[in-house]
Amino acid sequence: MFIENFISGEVNKALNSIFNIELNETKVSVEYTKKDFEGDFTVNVFPFLKITGGKPAEIADKIGQFLLKLNPVFSKYNVVNGFLNISLSNNFWIETVFNENEKELKPNTQNIVIEFSSPNTNKPLHLGHIRNNLLGDSLSRILLANGNKVTRVNLVNDRGIHICKSMLAAKKWGKNFTPQNQGIKGDKLVGNFYVQFDKEYKKQQEELINEGKTKEEAEKNANLILEAAEMLRKWESNDKDIIELWKKMNDWVYQGFEKTYKTLGINFDKIYYESNTYKLGKDIILKGLENKILTKRADGSVIADLTGENLDEKVLLRADGTSVYMTQDIGTAESRYNEFRPDKMIYVVGNEQNYHFNVLKIVLKKLGYNWAENINHFSYGMVELPDGKMKSREGTVVDADDLIEEMISTAKKMSDELGKLDGFSKDEKNEIYRIIGLGALKYYILKVDPKKNMVFNPAESIDFNGNTGPFIQYTYARINSLLSKSEQTVNNTEIANNEMNEGEKELTKLLSRFQTVIADAGNKLSPAIIANYAYDLAKTYNQFYHENQVLKAEENERNFRLLLSKKTGEIIKESMFLLGIEVPSRM
């Protein structure tokens, strides 16, 4: 049971009984009382005045009096400027936090398929992909915690003209290169080829422009792009040599990706490959053509006419018959629907593809798939550098592996300077460095509202103090150390303490919000809500810890404070788990 709903309901009873009116529960605004005022929850009575008439203070007072009589959990109230501040009894708070049976049964469980990561096999993962992976992973955890069935899928973009670009460059300029003989990860090697292609392609374009061609003509007629297009045609017609090269290079990339996924702690229930789904998409489109839903242009390309939807014509098959991105996404969507019959299909894909998903849904609907409605594009913001967007082709990217490594070595440097891990074995130390470094990175990214673009400045390394992952992890480690020193098993039945000081109460109230926060994060699909809560909790605990002796306190207080500490540790750990962040037992 969420406390706000309960209070909202009780206030409704009051309104009903005193003024003989009934408001929709959602219309009673219940908020946490601001710190400067006394009370736990605040009800604003202004919205009632239209119906009740009278002065705000009097109305609020009447409701307050009624509540006190109605239910003993209400201990007192005060009225300021038409705001009714209600206090709940300490027992109520303690019950809410420590009574495990209170855990809500989640009735509306949905079958959700969530797609994330979706890398292209022509370049290594960068910071933008990290945001995608972390969001996808965390959302999966949050949705699961909200009682849904969650299937995590990855769609690997392993075919297409961009892949051919890397392949062509490899063929031309790197015939004998392998990750082994170049001493780099496979995905890096392939990414280098992609950058090289772009460089040479640009050169050719410039030459053509100097010869008097327009920019557009140059882009279309440069030899390299024609060769890449030819390669794609060969690939789609199963040319043996091309397929062999493709397989070899993709394998390099997968090995590279696997390593990155492993360090990040990301995994999937199912991996789709575009190379398997694009044909299905093609079939669907040809059928749509037969049924006259789609049309063929004179040049042979197949399009969906979306001018009626205020959009353009969208090409679904090229003039030479090869597939585009949309083609395979249609195929993937259908096979995914048939396999899982999900209530909701979430696509974790950057907001640069808003248009794509808009079109995808419309085209699927046109083709007669009603479940297109279930497609939910989780559109997250870009990660930008101080001077703008990252561009793989131009090499201005923050490489995922490099960044992770840097974070971990920073963690090591800090830990060693502080000397916190003296006495630990080398392996234990490395494990803790890893947890802290990754925690800093993950938290840094997840604490930001996913919808918003965010800026990452490589010159300023990610912080380890303040509103950061390590700060929260540190709080956990602190609690852990405290509990292990207490040499006492604490249990809930011993809470006989009705007195709470300010710090204890604030902490208790915050702890009670955890379930609400999970639900909120699930509804809004926002890990940031969990992250900010975890920070709030850690901050509040540190204040409590600073102001209150625990181990040396008198027995009742000691017991209660240990319980609070234990609970805080558990909830910090769970919150961090929902973000995909581990917590160290010591740091």
Place this chain on the structure above:
RNA sequence: GGUUCCGUAGCUCAGCUGGAUAGAGCAACGGCCUUCUAAGCCGUAGGUCCCAGGUUCGAGUCCUGGCGGAAUCACCA
């Protein structure tokens, strides 16, 4: 140019369905380790919530119009 998103402290970000005096962290300055982990705690300073109207008891939040930025409008993905 059309469409969509964004604009809060020097920087990075919170601010719940409209509610009380707009909050954190970093950076700056000043305190606190003989006491349970100082990756911590406390304090000082820092704001035209881009601008102008409107809606109302009340607007950082909703509406309209500007200004500034981003994305997209590909037979790239």
